[in-house]
Amino acid sequence: MDLAGDFNQEVMVDVENCSREADANGIGGSSIEGGEYRGVVDVKIDEDSLERDEMPEAVPAATAGPSGDEPFIGQEFDSEAAAHAFYNTYATRVGFIVRVSKLSRSRRDGSAIGRAFVCNREGFRMPDKREKIVRQRAETRVGCRAMILVRKVESGKWVVTKFVKEHTHQLTPGKGRRDCIYDQYPNEHDKIRELSQQLAIEKKRAATYKRHLELLFEHIEGHNESLAKRIQHIVENVREIETKDHQQQQQQQQSLR
Template sequence: MLTFSLTRTDRILTPSDFTIIDFLMELGIDDSVTDDTLREAAMVEVDSIPDENREEESSAEPTYKQDQDGQEFESEAAAHAFYNAYAAEVGFIIRVSKLSRSRRDGTAIGRALVCNKEGYRMPDKREKIVRQRAETRVGCRAMIMVRKVGSGKWVVTKFVKEHTHPLNPGSGRRDCMFEQYPSQNEHDKIRELSQQLAIEKKRSVTYKRQLEVIFDYIEEHNVSLSKKIQHIVDSVKQMEPKEEEHNHS
């Protein structure tokens, strides 16, 4: 579990190039955050953070930068992982929302991740006869929006921190970020199953060819047998008149 410190730095951070790991350590966060998974998933560059934009936070929230605009991620998955880690510490669950695609080639170029209490549930037309479910959406506006730029990185274009409902710090689901992105073990398993499937397909083709050969042989044998039977029938028919003539004589 990530641990966060509420101590403030004595200087204003400048827009020098450094990763989120260095940024978190600069704020006094426990260096256990350097876990390989987070290091690979959320390598970003941090813009300047004016001291006047930072405020004292309660122990209920980690010391994340309030203004995330301009922050960069190596991929959409990295942005997803980072926001999910943030949500787990703050105490809410994220939901994948809008996706923007390029009109040129259809690739993903924008993504919005929101609080799962975003918006409002559509009224159920059956509410008069069906017991109404408990309301889970309260119009929360907390969200992060990232967009892919020319360099291939994903940049934060909008970040809303405030929630309209109580939070439960530490109870967020950390595993959400891995549900949509298979782990290395899963990739290996998929590769292994794909190889087995390819082998079975080849074996199936071989069996099919063997069956076709057998059916061809059976068909040829049936044709030959039919000809022999027909020859016997014809021979019998030819012999019948001769036998009748012999009997009359």
Template sequence: MVEAGSIPDEYIEEESSAEPTYKQDQDDNVAQDSSGGGLIIPAAVPTLPGASAEEPYVGQEFESEAAAHAFYNAYAAEVGFIIRVSKLSRSRKDGTAIGRALVCNKEGYRMPDKREKIVRQRAETRVGCRAMIMMRKINSGKWVITKFVKEHTHPLNPGSSRRDMFEIYPNEHDKIRELSQQLAIEKKRSVTYKRQLEVIFDYIEEHNVGLSRKMQRIVDSVKEMEPKEEEEHNH
């Protein structure tokens, strides 16, 4: 295991056995985000052209977060394991991503499910593996590896093809496809709701304008009646 830096006070650790150890050199607070905790990287971040299977090292820089993902993904496919997102660090100033942890998909332990005693026993897929990389965004805009744990606690399948690796988890493609479809549906619903709200607001605005005009006419009528009443009273 190789690593650099220490955990700054600005970092908040949440539900992850892969503890951040990178140092913050920007005047920025960071909030941890567990989104994507179950995302298998090979399906989400394809290997980019030029990505190699060389071993990562602390201090290694990448032009973008996606390039770092692709690099570690290619390395994992060559060595024989699958990676997933463990932790995302966001800036509290503007919400942009400034830190990321990628771990072996066998990291941690699965919590027991009481329902499985009745239905079926699932195969154990998490064995507390600590293999991972930590990376963070630096002032130049590049991403740098700040921690690398090479050792795995389970047998690897070196040289396996991407197809062979997916055979271990055959449902991952279907899950991601289903989630993508659901996301698209929710986006369409959101657009529809927004349009409906705009129609309602337009109606309310038009109604209020009409009501204001009616009120103004009543006020004008009252003002016109006041001089007439005074004139009649004087006579």
């Protein structure tokens, strides 16, 4: 990915997936809807910035931003966290979810000097390499390019250097993160409800089978008891017959003497 440029000889770290395509989000430039931001100091992140050894002293704020509630190139924040919080608030109002994406670090001291925040529907899910997929997940990534890129300047401020406003999917304005997630999985709750109903049916069926087995075992036990009594009665009769035969033989032998 071409976020590799740096004022401080930075090292780019892709938080999501280091092997993803380089320009999937078009992070290589500092633009908004096709335009590039250039002030006194060019903060465009590209290969040319690898030649710079100094961090820019400042980035001039945009002379005219959109509204105070919408990011704009040149907007400043006190920290990366502040930029993240602002973009999260904006995302909630507009109707999408923010995902923390690629990080740019300085090769000098390893400190963070750049961060990309993207729509959570950015990119595409990589195919599952496992032979057997246990559960087919709903597809939520549709290649959305909406994002914001902030860079840390020498003053310590974090400045917006790129803002892509347009999304490639339907938005849900005013909904919170949880509601947005639910909207992205329209069939999941129906599936859960259906599976719960099927589970209840299977439990009832299992209980019925269990009762039938118990009745069968009771019948077998009763039959075994009856069979055991019959066998015992037969054994006793056989013994009685054998005893009588033995006595008769003894009597015959005595009479012959």
